[in-house]
Amino acid sequence: MSDFRSDHKDVRPDAPNVPAHFIEQIIQEDLASGKHKRIHTRFPPEPNGYLHIGHAKAICLSFGLAEKYNGSVNLRFDDTNPEKENQEYVDAIRRDVQWLGYHWNGGEFYTSDYFETLFQYASILIKKGKAYVDHQNPETIAEQKGTPTAPGTNSPHRERSPEENLQLFEEMRAGVHPDGHCVLRAKIDMTHPNMHMRDPVIYRIKRAHHHRTGNDWCIYPMYDFAHGQSDSIEGITHSLCTLEFEVHRPLYDWFIQELEIFPSRQIEFARLNLDHTVMSKRKLLRLVEDGVVDGWDDPRMPTISGLRRRGFTPESIRTFCDRVGIAKRENVIDFSLLEWALRDHLNRVALRAMAVLDPIKLVVVNYPEGQTEMLPSENNPEDPEAGVRMMPFSRELWMERGDFREEANKKWFRLAPGKTVRLKSAFIVRYVNHTVDAQGNVNEVHVEYFPDSRSGSDTSGIKAKGTLHWVNAATALDAEVRLYDRLFADPTPDGHADREFTEFLNPDSLEVRTHCKLEPSLGEAPGETPYQFTRLGYFSLDSEKSKAAGHPVWNRSVTLKDGWKG
Numbered sequence: 016m017s018d019f020r021s022d023h024k025d026v027r028p029d030a031p032n033v034p035a036h037f038i039e040q041i042i043q044e045d046l047a048s049g050k051h052k053r054i055h056t057r058f059p060p061e062p063n064g065y066l067h068i069g070h071a072k073a074i075c076l077s078f079g080l081a082e083k084y085n086g087s088v089n090l091r092f093d094d095t096n097p098e099k100e101n102q103e104y105v106d107a108i109r110r111d112v113q114w115l116g117y118h119w120n121g122g123e124f125y126t127s128d129y130f131e132t133l134f135q136y137a138s139i140l141i142k143k144g145k146a147y148v149d150h151q152n153p154e155t156i157a158e159q160k161g162t163p164t165a166p167g168t169n170s171p172h173r174e175r176s177p178e179e180n181l182q183l184f185e186e187m188r189a190g191v192h193p194d195g196h197c198v199l200r201a202k203i204d205m206t207h208p209n210m211h212m213r214d215p216v217i218y219r220i221k222r223a224h225h226h227r228t229g230n231d232w233c234i235y236p237m238y239d240f241a242h243g244q245s246d247s248i249e250g251i252t253h254s255l256c257t258l259e260f261e262v263h264r265p266l267y268d269w270f271i272q273e274l275e276i277f278p279s280r281q282i283e284f285a286r287l288n289l290d291h292t293v294m295s296k297r298k299l300l301r302l303v304e305d306g307v308v309d310g311w312d313d314p315r316m317p318t319i320s321g322l323r324r325r326g327f328t329p330e331s332i333r334t335f336c337d338r339v340g341i342a343k344r345e346n347v348i349d350f351s352l353l354e355w356a357l358r359d360h361l362n363r364v365a366l367r368a369m370a371v372l373d374p375i376k377l378v379v380v381n382y383p384e385g386q387t388e389m390l391p392s393e394n395n396p397e398d399p400e401a402g403v404r405m406m407p408f409s410r411e412l413w414m415e416r417g418d419f420r421e422e423a424n425k426k427w428f429r430l431a432p433g434k435t436v437r438l439k440s441a442f443i444v445r446y447v448n449h450t451v452d453a454q455g456n457v458n459e460v461h462v463e464y465f466p467d468s469r470s471g472s473d474t475s476g477i478k479a480k481g482t483l484h485w486v487n488a489a490t491a492l493d494a495e496v497r498l499y500d501r502l503f504a505d506p507t508p509d510g511h512a513d514r515e516f517t518e519f520l521n522p523d524s525l526e527v528r529t530h531c532k533l534e535p536s537l538g539e540a541p542g543e544t545p546y547q548f549t550r551l552g553y554f555s556l557d558s559e560k561s562k563a564a565g566h567p568v569w570n571r572s573v574t575l576k577d578g579w580k581g
């Protein structure tokens with residue numbers, strides 16, 4: 016098993032007493048000092064796409080801390096952008112958070128529930144002379160912003176009276192003005208070194224149908240005017256978000272101060288980046304819309320639903336997030352760390368089974384024709400309570416094409432002329448001969464078996480170095496098996512200045528194998544339940560795909576070892 020600690024410096028050690036990360040330390044101090052009796056966090060997705068593994072990190076953090084410190088956590092849909100949001104995404108997000116094993120004990124909220132309150136907040140700012148309606152077009156407003164090194168210029172509408180502003184703002188709400196005709200801006204400081212403080216736009220006119228409020232509103236608050244205030248309205252004590260919001264914090268604090276509302280404290284942490292994939296919802300949506308993948312839950316997608324369909328378990332994703340740790344520094348995590356976390360979990364819990372993905376016939380020439388015996392095989396050597404299952408064994412079996420060579424040297428421990436191997440949970444067999452088809456491909460390997468070499472009661476005294484998996488031919492199930500590789504061939508597909516990330520797709524990210532042979536017990540396998548196929552990796556039945564295809568479709572979740580050469 017690989018150990019990632021050496022090459023992932025941000026990875027937290029395995030020890031039960033892991034040192035508290037910087038956010039935990041802040042929480043501990045706030046509880047110890049009595050600043051807060053109980054912490055309250057939230058996870059605030061925008062329902063404009065499916066959640067990805069980066070969101071999982073944010074979820075594990077905010078839900079995990081609330082759990083650990085006996086606090087509350089809210090699920091809040093940050094739905095201020097009606098054109099891109101919809102109910103499908105809301106449902107998918109709820110499902111994914113629940114599947115990860117979390118429960119929003121503080122409640123489920125929507126920023127759109129606060130539209131009226133936010134409107135009132137904006138009116139308060141106007142009355143205080145801290146906001147004004149600007150009639151300039153977006154280009155002029157952008158030009159007047161200045162640059163980080165050059166101060167901005169005041170709008171000619173900046174000195175409008177509160178009365179005039181209030182009337183105009185109410186007209187905006189009432190639909191008097193066309194879309195884009197004017198905006199409401201906070202009146203802060205056009206020379207502020209932080210560009211976000213240069214009179215940011217806080218309301219715009221947009222006649223768009225909202226997935227919850229319908230056509231009630233034709234003005235919508237900007238994200239920056241909604242996000243921080245929503246935290247305050249909900250009494251969030253620790254508002255955890257990714258580093259890109261650090262520069263927005265002074266603005267959120269300014270609103271809190273001017274509006275005299277609950278002072279939620281925002282703390283930023285580094286976002287999770289994974290190699291060989293893209294993580295922004297906009298880019299993932301593009302892959303879905305372009306048909307590059309089979310939907311948001313394609314098993315190659317870094318989405319939670321994709322990982323679930325691929326066969327990831329909630330435990331493995333939580334372990335991964337824990338290992339990645341919480342830091343202030345951005346870095347890129349190896350996809351193989353995610354795979355390691357899955358292997359680590361599945362090795363403990365997955366039931367074992369046998370399947371042959373590239374079958375050729377294996378004929379046991381000295382086994383009586385028409386006879387079948389049932390041989391016990393352990394369901395999980397890591398878990399004695401998992402018991403055994405009975406595997407049929409007879410004269411004709413399937414074996415893996417790659418397990419036979421017509422010529423082989425001493426280091427080859429599988430089948431070849433002159434070689435002896437053990438068939439797992441069955442007998443030792445010795446090569447007799449083989450046949451080839453018209454194209455020269457091997458199609459049958461003939462062996463003889465040693466009746467006294469039966470696993471568990473072997474008295475043959477024969478040594479066999481290799482052990483092969485096999486499936487009884489007469490009772491084998493036919494299945495399609497899908498093998499996955501990295502979705503992108505390049506480690507940072509969106510890190511190339513002049514090239515589109517879609518240029519770096521891995522053409523071999525999906526390999527479909529048909530007519531694979533599965534042991535009969537897998538006919539009863541429930542969907543999305545992990546199995547280890549002996550020597551091949553971890554697999555799970557894709558129930559939806561199977562239904563659509565009319566035959567069983569299995570996904571390989573991960574190989575047994577990290578064999579990926581990046």
Ligand code: ATP
Nearest residue numbers: 059060061069070072073256257286287294295296
């Ligand atoms: P994307 O850029 O992928 O669309 P986003 O930040 O716009 O992501 P939101 O729905 O606004 O998506 O995110 C909800 C929460 O998840 C935010 O608090 C955000 O900081 C956090 N989050 C998003 N991406 C990551 C990531 N890669 N790593 C950690 N947290 C993330």
Ligand code: MG
Nearest residue numbers: 060061093238
């Ligand atoms: Mg966002």
